[in-house]
Amino acid sequence: MSRENNLALEAxxxxxxxxxxxxxxxxxxxxxLTVRKGEFVSFIGPSGSGKTTLINILGCLDNTTSGSLKISGETVFSENKCLSESDLTKIRRQVFGYIFQKFYLVPTLTVYENVLLPFAFFKKAEANADPMEILRFLGIDKRTSHRPSELSGGEMQRVAIARALINKPEILLADEPTGNLDSKRSVEIGEILKRLNEKEGLTVLLVTHNPALAGIAHRTISLHDGKIA
Ligand SMILES: Nc1ncnc2c1ncn2[C@@H]1O[C@H](COP(=O)(O)OP(=O)(O)O)[C@@H](O)[C@H]1O
Ligand SMILES: [Mg+2]
Structure with a gap:
């Protein structure tokens, strides 16, 4: 395997x-920055330091003014190349799972339906994960028929994580995933991310304000005024 193929992303x-x-x-x-496949990297820095903007660019959710990005050795954009919108959509669906501070669950759908929601927009039958296996892994398999309003914040975030995992992503992006949770629930979410990294080999990029949570990563990158400190 070439060295480049060992890199999840190269910016x-x-x-x-x-x-x-x-x-x-x-x-x-x-x-x-480069991130190796299977690496767990956290991003920390004051509010406004550019964490969300950076992670959105790395996750192909936002464009840049300049620079280049490769995902698994494939150029997403560079000075003289940019993938088409449909290729970008494919990368977002196939490579990434996204978790945010807000859970973005649909209140009228059950837990199970929320987890399967990505399939309302696209089909990728063969590569899909088993929803019940994911729900068990996350300890919310007893909650499948509940609606989000019947869940605690920690449970809601676990449903959002299950939804992010349903396409078997290679890279999990989590932007302040514990921003709405108390410290006990934050630790639980951190443990889940760590288990996904260690047991499932997922590459994890975690943005957090919480130094203790950042500390579970292999490497922490500090941002200040948009620069790596
Ligand atoms: N859509 C936008 N339009 C203009 N400025 C923005 C926009 N998004 C973010 N910014 C600015 O870019 C800087 C970095 O923001 P952000 O990436 O959200 O930082 P962080 O996630 O670390 O709080 C801030 O000064 C913010 O005000
Ligand atoms: Mg932010």
């Missing part, structure tokens, strides 16, 4: 500038 000189009228905000400032 070079990423810069993202937002323009608000005449004002320019450099949200990500010349960031280069």
């Amino acid at each position: 070079q000189h990423l810069t993202k500038i937002y323009k608000r009228g005449a004002e320019e905000i450099v949200a990500v400032d010349d960031v280069s």
